[in-house]
Amino acid sequence: MSQRIDYHNDPNAPAANSLVPSVNVVVTNDTGEVLLIRRSDNGNWALPGGAIDLGESIPQAAIRETLEETGIVCEITGLVGTYSDPGHVIHYTSNDEVRQEFSIVLTARAVSGQPTPSAESREVRWVLRHELDNYGMHRSMRLRISHYLQRSSPYIG
């Protein structure tokens, strides 16, 4: 079966052979809730996001991925940080791609739409800020959300 395996500073991790620029988006609504998806591939909760396609910009990719994965139309409002730790690699067993983490994380406000699951997101939910800790997620995603909640200058990693 095809798997996605995350490695963190693991001496047994396979060497990276790909770097795919991607985005994640912290989308909030009028009451300050944060939009989370539950990933279909591994069951973790996460921010919407994905790879940037040829022919689109970073904010365009952020808006497209959010709509595809959540049914929510959003407007970009700011930048949480850059996440490119070479110690974090993701092994896709289906084709032996070993992808090095590379994500730009933006903030956005919801403009329209209703939470709607997709092939990549088995659940989509608005989550109160103080309840975010109750949602199981990968440590790299938890880090991005904690940087957003701290609201300091952009993180550069």
Place this chain on the structure above:
Amino acid sequence: MSQRIDYHNDPNAPAANSLVPSVNVVVTNDTGEVLLIRRSDNGNWALPGGAIDLGESIPQAAIRETLEETGIVCEITGLVGTYSDPGHVIHYTSNDEVRQEFSIVLTARAVSGQPTPSAESREVRWVLRHELDNYGMHRSMRLRISHYLQRSSPYIG
């Protein structure tokens, strides 16, 4: 002869076939001067920078490229913005690569070293802020520097 040709919103531009994440760095010294290189490939003045290699993070690439192209060791201090306009493509005639713009622009302060040219930078110079306009550069580079000088929130493009 091998060439690098920039296209901007040009209906005759070739379609992008590659997206290579890269960095540029606005390095300043104690007197606030900005570090510029004169590119060997097209004679334009520019911020130091280049592609991010597998195995390194965005700030690591920024520090490495700055040292290679300028002889200056720097320390990352902040983020100017993201630049990923799909209307800007660069055609490398040597291998017909058509690369879509994708650059993260950081700020840094110089820690040590002396301006030193390299194969990629025929000149390296500390430039007073009010003299930056006198240096001929590509419009995409001018935009990055103007965003830096305006010192507003990060640009997201």
